[in-house]
Amino acid sequence: MTGDLSGTRIAIVGCGLIGLSWAALFRHYGADVTLWDPDAAARAAAEDRMIHPLAQLRELTQGPENAGSVSVTADLAEALKGAALIQENAPEDLSLKRGLYREIEALADPQAVLASSTSALTWSDLAPGLADPGRLITAHPFNPPHLVPLVELYGTDPAGLDRAEGIYRAADRVPVRLKKDATGHIANRLASALWREAVHIVAEGIADVAEVDMALVHGPGLRWSVLGAHMAYHLGGGSGGIEGYLAHLGPSQERRWSTLGTPSLTDAVQAALIEGVLRAAEGRDILTLEAARDAGLIAALKARRMSEDI
Amino acid sequence: MTGDLSGTRIAIVGCGLIGLSWAALFRHYGADVTLWDPDAAARAAAEDRMIHPLAQLRELTQGPENAGSVSVTADLAEALKGAALIQENAPEDLSLKRGLYREIEALADPQAVLASSTSALTWSDLAPGLADPGRLITAHPFNPPHLVPLVELYGTDPAGLDRAEGIYRAADRVPVRLKKDATGHIANRLASALWREAVHIVAEGIADVAEVDMALVHGPGLRWSVLGAHMAYHLGGGSGGIEGYLAHLGPSQERRWSTLGTPSLTDAVQAALIEGVLRAAEGRDILTLEAARDAGLIAALKARRMSEDI
Numbered sequence: 227m228t229g230d231l232s233g234t235r236i237a238i239v240g241c242g243l244i245g246l247s248w249a250a251l252f253r254h255y256g257a258d259v260t261l262w263d264p265d266a267a268a269r270a271a272a273e274d275r276m277i278h279p280l281a282q283l284r285e286l287t288q289g290p291e292n293a294g295s296v297s298v299t300a301d302l303a304e305a306l307k308g309a310a311l312i313q314e315n316a317p318e319d320l321s322l323k324r325g326l327y328r329e330i331e332a333l334a335d336p337q338a339v340l341a342s343s344t345s346a347l348t349w350s351d352l353a354p355g356l357a358d359p360g361r362l363i364t365a366h367p368f369n370p371p372h373l374v375p376l377v378e379l380y381g382t383d384p385a386g387l388d389r390a391e392g393i394y395r396a397a398d399r400v401p402v403r404l405k406k407d408a409t410g411h412i413a414n415r416l417a418s419a420l421w422r423e424a425v426h427i428v429a430e431g432i433a434d435v436a437e438v439d440m441a442l443v444h445g446p447g448l449r450w451s452v453l454g455a456h457m458a459y460h461l462g463g464g465s466g467g468i469e470g471y472l473a474h475l476g477p478s479q480e481r482r483w484s485t486l487g488t489p490s491l492t493d494a495v496q497a498a499l500i501e502g503v504l505r506a507a508e509g510r511d512i513l514t515l516e517a518a519r520d521a522g523l524i525a526a527l528k529a530r531r532m533s534e535d536i
Numbered sequence: 537m538t539g540d541l542s543g544t545r546i547a548i549v550g551c552g553l554i555g556l557s558w559a560a561l562f563r564h565y566g567a568d569v570t571l572w573d574p575d576a577a578a579r580a581a582a583e584d585r586m587i588h589p590l591a592q593l594r595e596l597t598q599g600p601e602n603a604g605s606v607s608v609t610a611d612l613a614e615a616l617k618g619a620a621l622i623q624e625n626a627p628e629d630l631s632l633k634r635g636l637y638r639e640i641e642a643l644a645d646p647q648a649v650l651a652s653s654t655s656a657l658t659w660s661d662l663a664p665g666l667a668d669p670g671r672l673i674t675a676h677p678f679n680p681p682h683l684v685p686l687v688e689l690y691g692t693d694p695a696g697l698d699r700a701e702g703i704y705r706a707a708d709r710v711p712v713r714l715k716k717d718a719t720g721h722i723a724n725r726l727a728s729a730l731w732r733e734a735v736h737i738v739a740e741g742i743a744d745v746a747e748v749d750m751a752l753v754h755g756p757g758l759r760w761s762v763l764g765a766h767m768a769y770h771l772g773g774g775s776g777g778i779e780g781y782l783a784h785l786g787p788s789q790e791r792r793w794s795t796l797g798t799p800s801l802t803d804a805v806q807a808a809l810i811e812g813v814l815r816a817a818e819g820r821d822i823l824t825l826e827a828a829r830d831a832g833l834i835a836a837l838k839a840r841r842m843s844e845d846i
Binding site: 346368369374375378400403405406407408409412414415416417418419420421422423424426427428430432433434435437439440442443444446450451452453454455456457458459460461462464467468469472476477478479480482485486488490491496500503504506507512515516519521522523525526527528529530532533 | 719725744790798833836842
């Protein structure tokens with residue numbers, strides 16, 4: 227089903243939450259991972275902070291004990307040496323990333339793909355940081371990266387994209403290529419559009435935060451974990467499929483779109499969201515909620531693996 | 537975990553896809569279900585068309601063989617006799633439904649709750665059809681109703697809502713109450729908002745249908761099957777939670793909202809959607825795609841049951 231990354235060297239640039247999640251993932255699938263971070267405290271904590279995601283990956287895959295290796299260094303040249311993939315997870319600061327890219331470009335192997343985990347920036351924002359922009363791709367994971375399979379890719383060099391995609395697939399990710407770069411890639415654009423309406427529903431007093439989230443998780447969220455939004459309308463069109471749906475119900479969708487909200491995050495709306503989220507959390511702190519999320523994701527992913535095996 | 541509907545009579549008014557899915561669900565959980573439809577062919581086919589959803593429910597719950605009973609009648613009075621819940625699934629035609637409600641009101645037990653599965657209409661649209669509007673609730677399921685747990689409720693009589701909610705919970709549904717009625721309730725408003733952006737992404741050439749759907753299913757869709765949209769931003773705010781998120785990233789969300797698309801379903805956009813969906817379907821017909829959806833839903837729901845059991 228997935229390949230094996232043994233013998234593949236991967237450099238993780240930036241050891242925050244996302245960087246360490248990537249590191250755990252690649253190590254679990256056999257890669258030799260080198261971590262670099264300019265901050266001594268981040269480097270010192272890195273290996274300990276990988277213990278939990280590595281344990282989750284073992285639970286998920288029932289797979290081999292981490293075949294790969296991990297090392298942490300303060301020397302960027304050492305981190306990049308021999309790396310086929312450089313996964314960059316620096317803060318979302320354009321001049322910081324561009325400065326870092328100049329250093330990386332001078333030190334990396336010519337064949338190495340420089341992949342940015344950026345969420346807020348686009349390839350077009352970042353590419354001017356390089357002498358050879360073709361070396362750069364954006365490779366945006368969805369949090370938490372070691373559990374959620376999606377990686378959104380954009381770049382201009384098909385060969386580099388192919389090499390990166392091969393590595394992600396070997397680590398059991400689902401790479402999706404964009405044809406054109408866009409702020410928020412695909413997933414965060416969809417998430418942002420959905421959240422805008424979720425905020426509108428709270429702002430208008432149609433339902434509270436807990437009820438909106440419950441409706442999502444037990445309704446469309448569940449179905450979207452199995453079936454995409456476009457395909458759902460293909461099935462919603464009966465025997466006429468998407469063509470029938472558009473012909474008969476397209477106009478009513480356009481009318482529905484015109485009634486969707488355009489809320490602002492005013493003080494009153496923010497207060498309603500904060501109060502609603504805290505009520506929905508029922509006293510559970512962030513770590514407890516994260517643990518519940520991860521347990522749910524692992525159960526859902528195990529179910530996928532089983533149904534694929536059939 | 538769930539109650540038992542044995543001894544409870546439920547009338548299903550309208551034996552289309554949604555009505556029969558409800559019928560299978562209630563029968564599986566032990567109710568005595570009476571089906572009514574004005575169309576003789578629909579009545580004749582009803583029991584056969586329940587075989588498949590009933591089999592899926594047995595697979596999902598590993599539960600008892602259908603303890604309940606089912607009967608089909610052309611006599612509305614007979615269908616409604618003794619029913620605690622009347623689940624109405626007539627076509628989305630206001631005057632048709634209002635006419636039907638007058639007949640039902642004259643025949644039903646005084647304590648019976650009249651629950652409309654309406655997707656396109658609201659309680660306020662429908663209530664004028666009754667002498668006593670308090671008897672009516674909207675109870676919108678998400679397709680397919682026997683698998684997806686969500687039921688969105690709105691009504692004005694708390695006692696009637698309580699009685700209906702008890703029945704839905706006993707059938708392992710997740711009822712969610714709205715504070716105010718709204719076109720599209722919660723779930724279809726969220727779905728519509730997401731699809732608008734999904735159409736925009738295709739219309740703008742950022743990605744094709746298959747890639748948008750793949751990003752959704754392996755990214756936010758998977759996560760929304762576990763964690764609601766509001767709660768996701770609570771976890772996205774780090775230790776500051778939703779309050780920290782709104783303070784630091786609220787303005788960037790508002791900027792993102794302003795870049796979301798407002799597409800029209802022009803001929804060119806419709807053609808791109810149709811072509812993209814057919815490519816994503818890879819030659820599979822609607823029945824095959826529905827079977828894949830249902831298998832995925834059953835696997836996901838089994839995983840939930842297992843993780844809840846822990």
